[in-house]
Amino acid sequence: MAELFDQLEFVEDPLFETIINDLLQQNYSVIDNFFSEDEILLLRDTLLEKYREDCFKKAAIGNKFDQQISEQVRGDFVFWIDEASTSEAEELFFRKINAMVNYLNQTCFLGILHKEFHYAVYPKGTYYKRHLDTFQNDDRRKLSLVCYLNDLGWKKENGGELVIYPNDSSVEPLVIHPLPGRVVVFESQILEHEVKQVLDSERYSITGWLKTR
Ligand SMILES: O=C(O)CCC(=O)C(=O)O
Ligand SMILES: [Fe+2]
Numbered sequence: 001m002a003e004l005f006d007q008l009e010f011v012e013d014p015l016f017e018t019i020i021n022d023l024l025q026q027n028y029s030v031i032d033n034f035f036s037e038d039e040i041l042l043l044r045d046t047l048l049e050k051y052r053e054d055c056f057k058k059a060a061i062g063n064k065f066d067q068q069i070s071e072q073v074r075g076d077f078v079f080w081i082d083e084a085s086t087s088e089a090e091e092l093f094f095r096k097i098n099a100m101v102n103y104l105n106q107t108c109f110l111g112i113l114h115k116e117f118h119y120a121v122y123p124k125g126t127y128y129k130r131h132l133d134t135f136q137n138d139d140r141r142k143l144s145l146v147c148y149l150n151d152l153g154w155k156k157e158n159g160g161e162l163v164i165y166p167n168d169s170s171v172e173p174l175v176i177h178p179l180p181g182r183v184v185v186f187e188s189q190i191l192e193h194e195v196k197q198v199l200d201s202e203r204y205s206i207t208g209w210l211k212t213r
Pocket of ligand 1: 120128133146161162193194195205207
């Protein structure tokens with residue numbers, strides 16, 4: 001008789017398994033080359049097109065009922081992506097993200113039902129102070145995901161590092177450079193983090209949340 005897993009036609013995915021193990025052990029996972037150079041180029045071009053068309057808005061603090069813009073906390077500009085009307089680049093982005101979400105739901109019973117993603121541009125000099133992604137009186141966010149779209153020549157001296165603060169204060173904060181193709185996934189309700197000031201050139205990314213209801 002076939003094993004249960006054979007009957008379910010479950011195919012183990014090494015990359016997604018690594019992400020799951022990382023999340024279980026340390027509440028975050030950093031994946032390099034989650035997207036290829038070509039994919040990043042396409043996504044960055046799409047971001048820049050929207051940015052030049054003036055589609056981006058100054059990022060706010062709080063949810064839709066509490067739109068309070070605060071320069072002191074964050075200086076990025078965002079543009080929310082509508083999955084129903086995606087470009088070629090966004091389609092390939094969501095294909096990969098959805099494959100990961102389906103895998104997480106199948107193997108970890110995370111119950112991710114919704115997601116929301118936006119492009120973000122951090123102009124030179126901007127930052128996002130230390131925060132928790134669930135501060136917006138909204139506990140539906142389960143996992144935060146950031147994908148960096150900077151160009152290949154991004155230098156570490158440009159700043160804009162994502163710093164993740166482990167709950168255990170005896171563990172050093174984790175400093176992550178926003179290198180193109182790199183994806184960071186972390187527990188929205190557990191890990192505080194910040195974006196250090198961008199010192200030179202603009203910093204490009206897609207940030208999103210996987211939500212339970
Ligand atoms: O861009 C990043 O590295 C993180 C952004 C972030 O923390 C947020 O948008 O909530
Ligand atoms: Fe955040």
